[in-house]
Structure formats: structure tokens, C-alpha cells
Amino acid sequence: MEQVRIHTLAVLVDNCAGVLSQVTRLFSRKGYNIESLAVGTTDEPSTSRITIEVRTDDQRAMLLCNQLRKLLPVYSVKLLEEDNEIRRELVLIKVAAEDSERRNQVIQIANIFRASIIDVSQTTLTLAVIGAERKTEAIQKLLAEFGILEMVRTGMVALERGAHTINEDTKEKDEFDYGKNVL
Amino acid sequence: MQIQGSKILMECLLEQGVDTIFGYPGGAIIVVYDELYRYKNKIRHILTSHEQGASHAADGYARSTGKVGVCFATSGPGATNLTTGIATAYLDSSPVVFITCNVAEPLIGKDSFQEVDMIGISMPITKSNFLVKSADRLADTIREAFAVARSGRPGPVLVDILKNATTESANYEPLSLEEHATHGSLAMLIHRASHDFQEPEPNSADLDKLGEMIAGAKRPMLICGGGVVLSRAQEEFTAFAEKLDAPTAFTVMGCGGIRGRHPLATGMIGMHGSRASNMACAACDLLIAVGCRFSDRVALDTKSFAKQAKIVQIDIDRSEIDKNVPTAHHIIGDAKSVVKRMLKRVTQHDNREWKEQVFAYPTEPQYSLTGDTLNPRQICDACSRLAPEDAIIATDVGQHQMWCCQNFKFDYPGQLITSGGFGTMGFGLGAAIGAKIGNPEKTVIHMTGDGSFRMNCNELATVEYYKLPIITIIFNNNTLGMVRQWQGLTLGRRFSQTTLAGRGPDFVKLAEAYGLSGSRVKTAEELEKALKKALKCRHGYIIECAISIDEMVRPMVNDGCPIDRFLMD
Numbered sequence: 001m002e003q004v005r006i007h008t009l010a011v012l013v014d015n016c017a018g019v020l021s022q023v024t025r026l027f028s029r030k031g032y033n034i035e036s037l038a039v040g041t042t043d044e045p046s047t048s049r050i051t052i053e054v055r056t057d058d059q060r061a062m063l064l065c066n067q068l069r070k071l072l073p074v075y076s077v078k079l080l081e082e083d084n085e086i087r088r089e090l091v092l093i094k095v096a097a098e099d100s101e102r103r104n105q106v107i108q109i110a111n112i113f114r115a116s117i118i119d120v121s122q123t124t125l126t127l128a129v130i131g132a133e134r135k136t137e138a139i140q141k142l143l144a145e146f147g148i149l150e151m152v153r154t155g156m157v158a159l160e161r162g163a164h165t166i167n168e169d170t171k172e173k174d175e176f177d178y179g180k181n182v183l
Numbered sequence: 184m185q186i187q188g189s190k191i192l193m194e195c196l197l198e199q200g201v202d203t204i205f206g207y208p209g210g211a212i213i214v215v216y217d218e219l220y221r222y223k224n225k226i227r228h229i230l231t232s233h234e235q236g237a238s239h240a241a242d243g244y245a246r247s248t249g250k251v252g253v254c255f256a257t258s259g260p261g262a263t264n265l266t267t268g269i270a271t272a273y274l275d276s277s278p279v280v281f282i283t284c285n286v287a288e289p290l291i292g293k294d295s296f297q298e299v300d301m302i303g304i305s306m307p308i309t310k311s312n313f314l315v316k317s318a319d320r321l322a323d324t325i326r327e328a329f330a331v332a333r334s335g336r337p338g339p340v341l342v343d344i345l346k347n348a349t350t351e352s353a354n355y356e357p358l359s360l361e362e363h364a365t366h367g368s369l370a371m372l373i374h375r376a377s378h379d380f381q382e383p384e385p386n387s388a389d390l391d392k393l394g395e396m397i398a399g400a401k402r403p404m405l406i407c408g409g410g411v412v413l414s415r416a417q418e419e420f421t422a423f424a425e426k427l428d429a430p431t432a433f434t435v436m437g438c439g440g441i442r443g444r445h446p447l448a449t450g451m452i453g454m455h456g457s458r459a460s461n462m463a464c465a466a467c468d469l470l471i472a473v474g475c476r477f478s479d480r481v482a483l484d485t486k487s488f489a490k491q492a493k494i495v496q497i498d499i500d501r502s503e504i505d506k507n508v509p510t511a512h513h514i515i516g517d518a519k520s521v522v523k524r525m526l527k528r529v530t531q532h533d534n535r536e537w538k539e540q541v542f543a544y545p546t547e548p549q550y551s552l553t554g555d556t557l558n559p560r561q562i563c564d565a566c567s568r569l570a571p572e573d574a575i576i577a578t579d580v581g582q583h584q585m586w587c588c589q590n591f592k593f594d595y596p597g598q599l600i601t602s603g604g605f606g607t608m609g610f611g612l613g614a615a616i617g618a619k620i621g622n623p624e625k626t627v628i629h630m631t632g633d634g635s636f637r638m639n640c641n642e643l644a645t646v647e648y649y650k651l652p653i654i655t656i657i658f659n660n661n662t663l664g665m666v667r668q669w670q671g672l673t674l675g676r677r678f679s680q681t682t683l684a685g686r687g688p689d690f691v692k693l694a695e696a697y698g699l700s701g702s703r704v705k706t707a708e709e710l711e712k713a714l715k716k717a718l719k720c721r722h723g724y725i726i727e728c729a730i731s732i733d734e735m736v737r738p739m740v741n742d743g744c745p746i747d748r749f750l751m752d
Binding site: 017018021022025029062063066067069070072075171172174175176178179180 | 302303306307310311314331334335336375383386499500501502504505506515516
């Protein structure tokens with residue numbers, strides 16, 4: 001059994017109805033729990049990019065990619081390498097801050113983490129922080145002492161470092177296109 | 184021109200050259216059937232007893248003709264009755280376009296009468312599926328659906344059309360099949376592809392590498408998988424095997440990919456594979472599998488599978504590579520085009536010693552012919568001897584299916600129609616109907632077991648109505664034989680719920696009830712007589728063959744065991 005760890009999959013898809021359920025279905029079918037999922041359109045409005053994080057071993061991650069590549073609306077899939085990826089997620093946290101002393105303490109923490117205060121009320125502050133899990137978990141831990149009223153994560157998004165992109169034509173991509181060859 | 188959606192559908196089917204549809208009408212699809220009434224001179228509709236029968240018939244039609252099968256059903260239960268048929272086609276990569284209609288758009292999502300989310304249901308069992316909400320999307324979608332079903336690795340496609348799309352009018356411009364690729368969504372698909380869609384070339388460096396591997400091999404072996412049959416590559420594949428002088432095994436789906444009587448054919452491989460095939464697999468030093476995905480019934484124990492060999496996989500579907508068995512090399516492409524190109528890269532080999540080693544083992548099961556009851560071998564032999572050589576054999580699933588694969592010598596791709604991947608009991612009769620409709624000049628024999636036959640024997644009504652002279656041969660052992668075999672071998676002979684004795688029906692009376700004829704036979708002579716009668720008969724005929732309840736499929740390797748460790752001979 002190979003080592004189980006978090007893998008990041010970048011999936012470029014046709015922005016059509018049902019594509020997200022086609023993609024996520026594969027994960028539940030194979031019994032993997034999706035740790036994180038983020039979807040949005042790209043610079044080309046007809047294509048969306050899905051970033052999926054899944055906990056599994058290397059071999060199974062590769063098989064998952066292969067199953068994804070088989071889907072008709074999937075253009076390409078890239079399994080990002082741990083030491084060659086940039087991962088970020090946006091977290092919004094609403095913290096209880098009933099008096100000015102507490103508000104100041106929260107603002108100080110926000111400054112240290114370069115988080116921004118995006119909403120204030122008489123009794124609360126809402127922070128937005130961007131980072132990978134080490135940073136967001138650290139601020140979350142500190143803010144827990146004040147009382148987190150609610151929070152939300154966007155899900156991790158990731159790109160490969162350097163000049164390489166998901167849009168490149170590779171021999172492997174070519175091979176996958178054969179099976180769905182449409183003529 | 185502005186025409187009604189239902190008419191657009193008919194015109195699009197004609198564009199594809201469709202002249203036969205299998206199906207069953209209903210409320211949501213009623214307008215399509217109304218249109219079909221007007222097109223009845225151009226498109227023949229075969230009405231089955233049940234949607235499942237229609238789905239298998241369209242599948243059998245596709246497998247036996249190489250064309251795309253078409254199946255209609257209405258919304259709700261009509262559509263869900265197709266699911267087993269869709270999954271059967273999916274697992275065996277059979278090109279079928281399933282067209283269902285759904286309730287009209289204003290009723291969607293309201294749990295309306297006969298409403299079901301067919302797109303959601305069919306997602307895991309189709310190559311692709313499409314929802315058509317308006318008539319203006321119909322033509323483009325149907326064109327894409329057929330292209331997807333038939334191209335690359337073929338497979339079933341489902342198009343769910345909302346009822347309003349069949350009643351409203353939209354602009355329709357006729358387009359010949361050749362022009363489809365340059366229009367609409369197909370043009371977009373092709374635009375984004377990274378290779379030439381018309382003539383995809385296998386990678387020449389990959390071909391060269393295989394050439395080198397072959398040159399260095401001393402004990403090469405070939406596996407003929409379903410891909411060879413789908414690509415109708417018998418000629419090229421056989422020439423390849425001959426040039427390599429390599430023992431060649433076939434899978435259930437690969438039957439007919441190389442002639443069963445070919446001197447290099449070692450018989451079937453896998454759980455019920457021949458000794459020659461399985462022993463060769465364990466001893467070879469180069470294993471080239473063409474269009475074979477190493478399913479668990481073929482590879483059994485994936486860790487020890489062909490452990491002395493470098494494994495090379497030739498497949499059109501990249502996601503099959505390394506899925507079940509890790510390989511040393513792969514080539515992506517259509518079986519026919521890859522093998523054809525390989526022929527130019529290999530010299531004539533002579534592997535006399537290696538062949539002697541392999542063919543020292545039997546290539547087919549060994550039967551003792553001493554019992555008083557008919558044995559499965561005799562039944563298959565009688566059919567081979569008396570029926571025309573090119574007779575199509577459609578089977579159900581279970582012991583009889585394995586006996587057919589082992590004992591018949593299939594001559595050409597598409598001669599055996601069987602549910603290999605999904606193992607659908609009740610597949611055979613519908614499939615035989617489809618095969619007969621698609622090949623009216625050929626004899627079609629439906630081989631079945633008493634368990635399988637009871638599942639969908641309602642299609643006898645279809646056989647009778649359309650006067651299809653299909654011969655049904657029932658291997659009646661009064662049990663669900665394959666399950667019983669496992670119970671006997673691995674579960675202490677506790678035959679839980681598998682004995683069918685006393686559960687009827689009287690198959691000969693059943694045949695008569697449907698307006699057909701039938702015979703019950705117990706000996707080889709009776710069988711021969713009945714078979715001769717059936718072959719002359721112009722309508723459907725049932726022959727019920729009594730065989731022993733304890734008859735087993737031999738040889739057998741247990742699930743998950745090394746391929747050369749036989750549980751029994």
C-alpha cells in the first residue's frame with residue numbers, strides 16, 4: 001500500500017450543464033471523499049476549471065485522473081505535484097467582538113496574517129484571509145478564543161509553478177482523445 | 184425549413200442511415216410515435232413486449248451488424264426499464280443510441296406522472312448523455328449522439344428529449360453525414376482536439392518499440408479481446424498472429440476475432456479458459472493483448488498474471504491502460520490500424536518449440552461422453568454440425584454461455600452475441616431478435632439456460648409476431664447452474680435458492696402459447712431430429728434439452744487465484 005496523502009487535481013472542462021456532477025460522481029463511485037472542491041470559469045468563458053483535493057495514494061490518484069480524462073466534457077486533467085504547485089484558498093470568518101478591546105485584539109491578529117476586515121457590526125467582525133491550510137488554520141485557531149460565529153472556505157485552488165500550463169498538448173492528452181474520438 | 188421537433192428527429196435518423204428502431208411507445212413519446220407512423224415506409228419499428236427486450240434487441244442488432252442500434256422508450260418506467268440494457272451495452276462497448284422522451288418542461292421537477300431524472304440515472308452507464316429541452320437543439324444533439332456512440336471506443340449514448348421539444352417547431356437544415364463534422368457541436372469538439380479526427384495515427388515510436396520487443400521475445404503470446412471484434416480486424420489480427428507464430432488466446436468478447444479453428448488459437452483464457460491458454464499465459468515472456476482490458480474474469484489474480492512476461496496493451500481507450508494489470512508498454516489506437524501497421528514492422532517468426540510446449544495442453548475442455556443424459560458438448564456439437572457455418576449464436580448468461588464460448592468455433596467477428604462484461608441474464612432472446620432483424624439471411628440460434636430464459640421469455644411474442652425463425656435451445660438443468668457450481672465448490676454444497684425444479688413453466692407449452700413450436704429432448708438422437716426440424720421451420724422454435732443438474736463448467740480457476748492454478752480440470 002502506497003502512502004496516502006492529499007492530491008490536487010486540476011480539471012479543465014466544457015462549461016456545460018451536468019459537468020460538475022459527472023466529475024464528482026466518479027469520486028463517490030470509487031469511494032473517495034472529496035476534501036475540497038472549487039469551480040469557476042476561466043479566461044475562456046466556455047471552459048471551467050475544477051480544482052479537487054482528494055486523499056488517496058499515488059496509484060489511485062492516477063487511475064482517477066484517467067477515468068476523468070475519459071469523460072467527454074473533460075478537456076484535460078493535471079495531477080499537480082506537491083512541491084511544484086501553488087495552492088490558495090479564501091476563508092471568511094465571522095468572530096464575536098463585543099467590546100473595543102476585543103475588536104482591537106482581533107484586528108491585530110488580522111494584521112499579522114494580512115487578513116482584511118470586510119464587515120463590522122456592534123458585536124462582530126468578519127475577516128477574509130487567503131492562504132494555504134497552514135495559514136488559515138493558524139488564524140482560525142487564534143480566533144477560536146474570541147468565538148467564531150460562522151465561517152466558510154472557498155475550497156483550494158491551485159496552479160502549477162513555472163511556465164507549464166494545463167492547456168498544453170501532450171502525447172498523453174492525445175492518447176486520451178482517441179477513446180472519445182468523434183467522427 | 185421550419186418543421187416539428189418529432190419530424191426533425193426522424194429526418195436526423197434518416198441522415199444516419201437508420202432504417203430499424205426497437206422500442207415501446209408511451210405518453211411522453213407519443214408525438215414521436217405519431218411521426219413514426221408517417222415515416223413507416225422509411226423506418227421500420229420493432230415493438231417488443233418490454234423495454235428491456237427492446238434495449239437488448241438494439242444492442243444485438245448493433246453487435247451483429249456493426250451499425251449503431253437505436254432504441255426508443257417513453258419517460259419514467261419506460262426509461263428505467265432500459266437501464267439494464269444500457270449498462271449491458273456500456274460494459275461491452277456496444278454502440279446504441281437510446282432515445283427517451285421526458286415530460287414537458289413546465290412539468291419537470293414536479294414529480295409529474297412518469298417523470299424521472301434519466302440523465303442522472305444513465306450517467307454512470309453511458310458514454311455520454313444529452314438532455315434536449317427545445318426543438319432547435321434536436322438536430323445538433325442527435326448528430327453528436329450518433330458520432331459519439333460510434334466513434335473511438337464505441338458505447339451507448341442516451342438522449343432524453345422533453346415532450347415540448349417534440350411538439351414545437353424549429354428550423355431544420357438537412358446535412359449529409361459527411362458534413363456533420365464541420366457543423367455545430369461536433370465542429371467544436373473537433374476544433375479542440377489535439378489530433379486528426381478523421382484518420383488518427385497510432386504513435387510510430389510506440390509501434391517501433393513493440394517491434395523491438397517482439398524481436399527480442401522467445402515465447403510470445405497474443406490475447407484477442409473484444410476490441411478486435413469491434414474493429415472487425417480479424418484479417419489483420421490473424422496475419423499478425425501468424426507472423427509472430429504466437430499462440431493466441433481469446434476472451435469471451437474476443438470470440439471470432441481469430442477463427443476458433445485456427446491452428447494458433449489456444450481457446451478461451453481466464454476463469455474458464457483452456458489449459459493451453461492459461462498455461463501459456465503463465466509461461467510466456469511477451470504478452471500482447473489487443474482490445475482487452477484484463478477484467479477480473481480474465482486476469483483473475485492480477486499480481487501473478489503473466490508474471491514472466493512483459494505485458495503490452497493495445498487499446499483505443501487510454502484509461503484502460505494499467506487499470507487492472509500494470510503494463511510494460513502500450514499503444515493507443517484502433518485495433519485494426521495498429522495491427523496493420525505492426526505487420527510491416529515484424530519479420531516472420533518460427534516458435535516451434537514454444538508452440539509444442541503450449542499445445543501439449545488441451546485447447547478445449549475434456550468431457551467424458553458416457554452419461555445417459557445429454558452433455559453440453561453434444562448440444563454445441565450438434566448445432567455446429569447441423570446449422571449453417573455462419574449461424575449467429577446469441578447467448579444468455581451462466582453455464583451455457585461458457586459452454587458455448589468453449590465449444591463453438593466462431594469464424595468471424597459478430598458471430599457470438601453475448602453479455603460478457605455485465606453478465607446480463609435475460610439478454611439472449613432480445614439480442615437474438617436484434618441479430619435476426621439485422622441479418623435476415625443468417626440463421627440465428629439463441630442458446631439459453633432455464634434460469635436466464637425465464638427472465639425475458641415474454642419476447643417470444645415478438646419472435647412470433649415478426650415471424651422470426653429464431654431457434655432457442657434451452658440447457659435445462661433445473662437449476663441456476665453457475666451459482667450452484669460455486670455453491671458446490673466453495674460453499675459446502677448448500678444450494679441456497681438455486682434449484683428451479685418444480686418451478687415451471689413447461690417450455691414446450693409456453694412455446695405453443697406464443698404460437699411457436701417446441702420439442703423436449705433427452706438424447707443426442709432426439710436433439711438431432713428436433714434441430715433438423717427447427718432449421719426447416721419458418722417460425723420460432725424452442726428445443727428444451729435436459730441435462731444433468733450437476734454438470735459443471737470445466738476447467739475452472741477460482742476467483743482471484745493464479746491463472747494456472749486450476750481448481751478442476
